[in-house]
Amino acid sequence: MSTTQVPLLELAETYSCPLYVYDAAVIEKQYNRLVNAFADIADFRIHYAMKALSSVAILQYFKQLGSGLDTVSLQEVQLGLHAGFSPDEIVFTPSGVSTDELEAVMRLGVSMNIDNLKDLEWMGTHYPEVPVGVRINPHVMAGGHANISVGHIDSKFGISVHQLPLVHRIRQNTGMTIHGLHMHTGSDILDVGVFLHAAEILFEAALTFPDLACLDFGSGFKVAYGANDTETDIEELGRLFAERFAQFVTDYGQSVKLMIEPGKFLVSESGYFLAKVNGVKQTTSSVFAQLDSGFNHLIRPMLYGAQHPIYNLSNQEGKMRFYTVVGYICETDTFAANRKIEEIHEGDILAFANAGAYGFSMASNYNSRYKPAEVLWYKGKAQLIRAHETFEDLIKNQFFLKD
Numbered sequence: 503m504s505t506t507q508v509p510l511l512e513l514a515e516t517y518s519c520p521l522y523v524y525d526a527a528v529i530e531k532q533y534n535r536l537v538n539a540f541a542d543i544a545d546f547r548i549h550y551a552m553k554a555l556s557s558v559a560i561l562q563y564f565k566q567l568g569s570g571l572d573t574v575s576l577q578e579v580q581l582g583l584h585a586g587f588s589p590d591e592i593v594f595t596p597s598g599v600s601t602d603e604l605e606a607v608m609r610l611g612v613s614m615n616i617d618n619l620k621d622l623e624w625m626g627t628h629y630p631e632v633p634v635g636v637r638i639n640p641h642v643m644a645g646g647h648a649n650i651s652v653g654h655i656d657s658k659f660g661i662s663v664h665q666l667p668l669v670h671r672i673r674q675n676t677g678m679t680i681h682g683l684h685m686h687t688g689s690d691i692l693d694v695g696v697f698l699h700a701a702e703i704l705f706e707a708a709l710t711f712p713d714l715a716c717l718d719f720g721s722g723f724k725v726a727y728g729a730n731d732t733e734t735d736i737e738e739l740g741r742l743f744a745e746r747f748a749q750f751v752t753d754y755g756q757s758v759k760l761m762i763e764p765g766k767f768l769v770s771e772s773g774y775f776l777a778k779v780n781g782v783k784q785t786t787s788s789v790f791a792q793l794d795s796g797f798n799h800l801i802r803p804m805l806y807g808a809q810h811p812i813y814n815l816s817n818q819e820g821k822m823r824f825y826t827v828v829g830y831i832c833e834t835d836t837f838a839a840n841r842k843i844e845e846i847h848e849g850d851i852l853a854f855a856n857a858g859a860y861g862f863s864m865a866s867n868y869n870s871r872y873k874p875a876e877v878l879w880y881k882g883k884a885q886l887i888r889a890h891e892t893f894e895d896l897i898k899n900q901f902f903l904k905d
């Protein structure tokens with residue numbers, strides 16, 4: 503049974519499914535947990551990794567909370583500016599983008615973390631007066647699914663910590679300023695020790711850079727999917743981190759800004775994805791609940807094997823039964839296999855919990871379906887923050903064949 507105070511079933515009826523609903527209070531709670539965990543660090547900044555959920559009203563809400571933004575594309579930077587962030591509140595941390603894109607972001611006045619030697623040399627040669635950050639790959643294997651673990655030796659991300667001599671050579675030859683070091687080892691870090699181990703490598707590298715103004719430790723904080731799952735112990739991490747950071751400041755001889763860029767931790771638990779049941783189909787081996795939705799709306803189960811808790815909002819006191827919950831996409835499209843859910847009937851509304859992060863932001867129009875609408879539950883009221891799509895949206899950039 504869902505325990506949220508948000509009237510999900512009522513919202514499903516008012517706005518119709520498929521629908522994403524976010525609870526602003528949960529975002530605020532998670533944001534404040536981070537602020538409190540790192541309270542011992544004077545110059546501490548949170549940059550919300552907006553790729554997790556980038557709807558404009560959500561970005562505005564983060565701005566209200568006092569957050570900055572972490573972006574990975576020129577378009578995310580533009581959306582951030584559109585939502586009211588100033589350029590100095592945005593950081594750009596791309597991976598293997600064109601120099602045209604770097605140049606465009608730089609011209610907007612947004613600070614960048616460069617993630618390969620070629621781009622570093624290009625920036626130093628063309629814009630030696632623009633200070634940049636450098637994304638370091640510490641080669642530490644974080645937890646999580648192989649597709650979201652990005653700090654290991656074969657990862658495409660960042661400049662290897664073993665190539666620091668080359669970074670220094672480029673810096674000296676071009677006269678550029680490297681004002682920040684960055685790392686992000688991937689999603690779903692369970693072990694605080696693993697995170698601190700990777701951080702240690704960054705702290706040590708930092709001592710060799712003379713002009714640092716900030717150190718950015720990325721993210722990857724894990725959230726719990728269901729009652730028996732575990733999450734990163736953020737409070738313990740903050741405490742241990744503050745101690746180590748104080749030591750660094752002493753060693754370095756001056757203070758620097760400390761940044762983190764969580765996405766999932768901030769928005770995952772705030773979000774619910776609501777979908778209607780088109781039918782219940784009994785086969786020889788399984789009972790299928792067939793939804794009026796598919797991986798075009800919530801791809802995480804198919805892409806990462808994510809196990810979103812599922813509740814039947816229409817039968818909250820119902821007897822628990824086993825279901826395989828599937829979508830309507832014409833290929834394998836399974837949300838959950840043999841999952842215990844309150845007894846399901848045609849027309850019921852199911853809620854997927856932990857759907858705030860990488861839910862809507864990864865939705866597509868596959869099978870020529872419309873993307874879902876989005877509602878923000880804010881100050882005890884619902885606000886539609888994105889409408890359902892219409893047929894116009896599907897055809898608006900397309901042209902008929904000409905003879």
Ligand SMILES: *Cc1c(COP(=O)(O)O)cnc(C)c1O
Pocket residue numbers: 551553554572574595686688689690720721722723763764765766767859
């Ligand atoms: C995706 C990403 C994040 C956020 O990761 P989460 O696991 O959602 O917290 C942070 N920094 C960078 C550079 C990223 O690409």
